[in-house]
Amino acid sequence: MAAQAAEGHGREVVLQAMLAAGWSHQVASEALSETPPPALPVPWPASAESSLRLDAGDRRVDISTVMRGPDLLVLENLLDEQECLALIDAAKPRLQRSLTVALETGGEELHDDRTSDGMFFTRGENTVVARIEARIARLLGWPLENGEGLQVLRYGPGTEYKPHYDYFDPFEPGTPSILARGGQRVATVIMYLQEPAEGGATVFPDLRLQVVPRRGSAVFFSYGMAHPSSQTLHGGMPVLAGEKWIATKWLREREFV
Known part of the structure; x- marks a missing residue:
């Protein structure tokens, strides 16, 4: 099977x-x-087991939380304030209601589980995007070309993303066309560009873990199997006041085209 x-x-x-x-x-x-399908190789910083500070090439990134099985890191100071503001400013004119992957067809669709506004940068679209992508590739030891374009999302009061998995269900009819662009997703990096006044934590129900959004920090997690046993069910809790802005980077098993 x-x-x-x-x-x-x-x-x-x-x-x-x-x-x-x-x-x-x-x-x-x-x-x-x-x-579950066969396990795939996944990104992981080589020194994460022995050091709480990682070399990301152009800066040092601190680790505040480490988990194995599933592999998860909470990273501090991945982005600086100027980078966060630059991504927000560049994204604002292009925001539209966020879509989800339509696994029946391999396309995209509106879904009530996801009520944010969002947009995608192409890989390396501007100097800030390219610098952040290179930093992530260096930090995680994963090829730059295996990353999807950076997605920026805005969550206003009352908006959320209900718990879901980021991998593509291998048994859904639309999955083969999605996988043709670079194979499975194997990891996610969620970067917090602006924290809301209240609410908006990233929740992992299977792990009983909540990550509080703080500007410049991020949560990284990988999933070598496209199966619930990966324990990577996660979601964005409702924003209660203010706005939450995030940037998401998905990593594929092969070059993403």
Whole structure:
């Protein structure tokens, strides 16, 4: 099952093959839901186990939280104030209602779970974006070209992003077309550009962890398996007052095109 999913066969194709082989529908469906795909290599700073300060090339970045299994870091001073403000200013004229990935088709769609406004920079679009992308690549030891374009999001009062996974479900029919652009997502970096006056924490329900947004800090987490066992369910809690601005960087297993 894992091998067929990795080859791009949809859930229905695998299910029908299992039924033809004599599986009952209930057992086959349960097995498909419980079987994780093969694990992929993921980014991780080489010195994160021995040092609370990491070399990001043009600056030193502090670690305030380390977790393994799942792999997660809370990073302090990843961005400076000027970089945060520059990203916000460049993003403002291009904001639109945020979309989510439509796994049925491989496209995008509006979804009630995500109520922010957002936009995407192309990779290396301006000097600030290029500098931040190079910093992340150096920090995590992951190729620059394996990153998606930086996404900037604004959350006003009452807006949120309900808990979700960032990987692409290998059994959804639209996933093969998404994976053709660079393979699976294997890690996420959420950078906080502006903290709200109240609310807006990043929550990891499976880990009972909340990360408080602070300008310039970030949370990094990886997921070598596109499966709930990765324990990377996460969401943005509702903003209660003020505005929260974030920049998200998703890393793929191969070059993103």
